[in-house]
Amino acid sequence: xxxxxxxxxxxxxxxxxxxxxxxxxxxxxxxxxxxxxxxxxxxxxxxxxxxxxxxxxxxxxxxxxxxxxxxxxxxxxxxxxxxxxxxxxxxxxxxxxxxxxxxxxxxxxxxxxxxxxxxxxxxxxxxxxxxxxxxxxxxxxxxxxxxxxxxxxxxxxxxxxxxxxxxxxx
Amino acid sequence: xxxxxxxxxxxxxxxxxxxxxxxxxxxxxxxxxxxxxxxxxxxxxxxxxxxxxxxxxxxxxxxxxxxxxxxxxxxxxxxxxxxxxxxxxxxxxxxxxxxxxxxxxxxxxxxxxxxxxxxxxxxxxxxxxxxxxxxxxxxxxxxxxxxxxxxxxxxxxxxxxxxxxxxxxxxxxxxxxxxxxxxxxxxxxxxxxxxxxxxxxxxxx
Numbered sequence: 001x002x003x004x005x006x007x008x009x010x011x012x013x014x015x016x017x018x019x020x021x022x023x024x025x026x027x028x029x030x031x032x033x034x035x036x037x038x039x040x041x042x043x044x045x046x047x048x049x050x051x052x053x054x055x056x057x058x059x060x061x062x063x064x065x066x067x068x069x070x071x072x073x074x075x076x077x078x079x080x081x082x083x084x085x086x087x088x089x090x091x092x093x094x095x096x097x098x099x100x101x102x103x104x105x106x107x108x109x110x111x112x113x114x115x116x117x118x119x120x121x122x123x124x125x126x127x128x129x130x131x132x133x134x135x136x137x138x139x140x141x142x143x144x145x146x147x148x149x150x151x152x153x154x155x156x157x158x159x160x161x162x163x164x165x166x167x168x169x170x
Numbered sequence: 171x172x173x174x175x176x177x178x179x180x181x182x183x184x185x186x187x188x189x190x191x192x193x194x195x196x197x198x199x200x201x202x203x204x205x206x207x208x209x210x211x212x213x214x215x216x217x218x219x220x221x222x223x224x225x226x227x228x229x230x231x232x233x234x235x236x237x238x239x240x241x242x243x244x245x246x247x248x249x250x251x252x253x254x255x256x257x258x259x260x261x262x263x264x265x266x267x268x269x270x271x272x273x274x275x276x277x278x279x280x281x282x283x284x285x286x287x288x289x290x291x292x293x294x295x296x297x298x299x300x301x302x303x304x305x306x307x308x309x310x311x312x313x314x315x316x317x318x319x320x321x322x323x324x325x326x327x328x329x330x331x332x333x334x335x336x337x338x339x340x341x342x343x344x345x346x347x348x349x350x351x352x353x354x355x356x357x358x359x360x361x362x363x364x365x366x367x368x369x370x371x372x373x374x375x
Binding site: 014015016040042043044046047050051052053054055056057058059060063064066067068070071074091 | 190193194197198201202205206208209210215218219222223226227230234235301302305306320323324326352355356359360362363
């Protein structure tokens with residue numbers, strides 16, 4: 001790989017402290033291109049050194065083991081394990097197939113719900129018929145209700161004298 | 171199966187098949203960089219380690235969603251940044267005093283004693299601790315996007331494009347964030363840049 005050139009070294013100097021060789025190459029390049037030297041170049045370099053001097057995070061030497069143990073604990077929970085296995089299985093499908101599967105599942109659930117509703121309706125109807133048929137025992141005979149409509153439409157007012165009617169018919 | 175030029179991608183493909191060894195290798199390669207990012211973003215070593223662990227647990231859990239088209243470190247630092255943002259939001263909702271923070275009467279003292287194993291004298295150690303605290307404080311006061319951009323910029327492995335992918339913004343925006351962040355840091359840390367006190371912190375100088 002080629003060694004970084006002037007502009008790349010300028011960029012690199014803001015990212016990390018340069019090696020002595022890189023610094024010498026950059027100084028030589030800046031001597032040839034003084035217009036490229038930033039106004040506060042010394043401060044830029046100093047800031048890069050400051051940031052690079054920040055200490056690394058103190059990480060436990062058993063970090064990897066601890067993380068694997070945490071993973072085991074997570075996977076050890078039956079619900080989590082079942083859920084993660086389900087998620088892994090689901091993630092294996094393309095999004096279009098996942099949506100299609102979800103639509104089929106939703107349709108099946110709606111169908112099931114409607115079927116249950118229908119069944120419930122039927123049971124309720126059967127119960128109503130049973131109740132009516134129980135009551136039917138107390139009702140008058142069907143023959144007695146044959147003239148029901150005629151009787152219903154009789155005009156209001158005093159009833160005719162049945163004996164007088166009988167005598168007239170004789 | 172085709173071999174991948176990117177060793178991280180190859181390891182991730184093995185992790186997708188449930189290979190714990192590959193997962194261990196990924197942690198060995200990247201845990202320190204993730205921990206550094208979280209440590210300097212949050213300023214709390216214990217929290218940084220806990221979150222680093224959560225980052226890798228999330229990597230394992232979401233392995234199936236990883237696509238080789240994405241650079242692994244970009245994906246990794248995106249997870250790290252999201253968890254970091256969650257933690258910052260949680261802190262904002264439930265502000266709590268850190269046990270590491272000095273009591274108010276010692277506010278001028280260094281915020282945190284950083285263990286230093288180098289055989290420097292006590293004066294150097296004190297200067298170094300103070301300097302680290304000041305840099306950490308200045309970083310902590312930056313807007314989150316600027317701080318994240320600057321911390322990711324320290325990672326040699328991440329290009330401007332990668333940082334843009336992590337932050338979800340354009341390349342120009344990343345350059346602007348880094349520039350503005352560095353300008354603020356230069357203003358805040360000017361005394362240290364001028365006096366050269368950092369020389370105690372950098373044995374190369």
